[in-house]
Amino acid sequence: MSSKSVKVLWAGSLNYIAGLKLQKILFDRHHQKTEKDVCNTLILLEHNPVYTVGIRDKAYTVKEEERLKELGAEFFRTNRGGLITFHGPGQLVAYPILNLKDFKQSVKWYVCQIEHMIIRLCANYGIRAQTSADTGVWVDDRKICAIGIHGSRYITTHGLALNCNTELSWFDHIVPCGIEGKSVTSITKELQRNVTVHDVLPLFKSVFQEQFQCSLIEYPEKESSKLLKNCTTP
Numbered sequence: 674m675s676s677k678s679v680k681v682l683w684a685g686s687l688n689y690i691a692g693l694k695l696q697k698i699l700f701d702r703h704h705q706k707t708e709k710d711v712c713n714t715l716i717l718l719e720h721n722p723v724y725t726v727g728i729r730d731k732a733y734t735v736k737e738e739e740r741l742k743e744l745g746a747e748f749f750r751t752n753r754g755g756l757i758t759f760h761g762p763g764q765l766v767a768y769p770i771l772n773l774k775d776f777k778q779s780v781k782w783y784v785c786q787i788e789h790m791i792i793r794l795c796a797n798y799g800i801r802a803q804t805s806a807d808t809g810v811w812v813d814d815r816k817i818c819a820i821g822i823h824g825s826r827y828i829t830t831h832g833l834a835l836n837c838n839t840e841l842s843w844f845d846h847i848v849p850c851g852i853e854g855k856s857v858t859s860i861t862k863e864l865q866r867n868v869t870v871h872d873v874l875p876l877f878k879s880v881f882q883e884q885f886q887c888s889l890i891e892y893p894e895k896e897s898s899k900l901l902k903n904c905t906t907p
Contacts, residue, residue: 677713677775677887681878682897684718687905689749689760692720692768694904696830699770703828713775715881715889716768716832719870720760722746724847727753727821744846753821753831757847763839763859765870765877766832773827776885780824784808787833790884791818794835797876800863807855815858835877837861837870 684695699714724741726733726749738748746759760766773783791810795802795817802810802817810818818835836859844857860868882889892900 677885678890679713679715679769679771679881679885679887680892681715681717681889682892682900683874684716684897684901686719686721686762687901688721689723689725689747691904692716692718692766693749693751695900696768696770698900698903700825700828700830703770703772704826713772713887714770714892716770717874717877718766718768719762719764720766722759722761722843723749724757724759725749725751725753726757727751733757741846744843746843751821751823751831753823758819758821758834759843759847760834761839761843763837763861763870765835765837765873767835767877767881768832769829771829773824773829778827780822780829783824783829784820784822786884787820787822790880791833791835793884794873794876794880795860797880798860798864798868800860811855812858812863814855816855817858817860817863835860835873837873838867 687695695716722745724746741748746761773779776783788804788810792802795810795812800812800817802812805811809816809820818833820833821831823830836857838861839859841857841859841862860873878889
């Protein structure tokens with residue numbers, strides 16, 4: 674195991690704007706070096722229902738935005754890669770805030786690491802997952818994990834969303850990731866038994882450590898409480 678350390682922060686259930694604020698706080702620390710020991714961080718959480726679109730998604734007009742909001746979800750335009758997707762309860766969202774100079778200075782390499790990590794995780798459940806010409810991780814033509822990242826001077830934000838026991842009907846109202854003719858699945862659907870985010874968390878941490886050759890260190894409770902308070906306070 675490498676000597677590289679990554680702090681892991683379980684943020685619980687957050688609305689999307691709080692998740693963005695949390696990422697920005699940790700991202701800024703890398704660039705501003707405001708703290709003596711700036712550390713790479715893995716944020717893990719579940720979002721309240723929200724539809725998000727990436728920088729290339731121009732099709733979603735204000736009218737479309739209002740239609741989706743009427744379903745009871747929030748709607749945000751973001752600076753990540755990828756097209757429209759849904760985040761919500763039952764989905765494990767991971768936002769690695771990493772300085773790739775500590776790993777490998779390649780965004781392409783980073784995305785490949787995420788894909789292989791999720792494929793390895795699925796294999797542990799007996800699910801045969803794979804990559805395709807389309808972004809993300811798939812089980813045949815069913816997407817089980819969405820990936821959309823942003824990098825600035827090799828500092829990463831955004832990340833991935835793995836469907837554990839997500840209510841998949843939320844995806845019926847959009848063309849997930851802008852890809853026609855394909856569907857969405859979850860670990861629960863593939864196994865035909867309920868598998869929650871908390872069931873998946875230990876395995877996710879394990880495969881992350883193996884894939885990125887690092888050691889995960891739990892965020893100290895006092896630090897994490899302060900961070901979460903800062904990102905949830907209006």
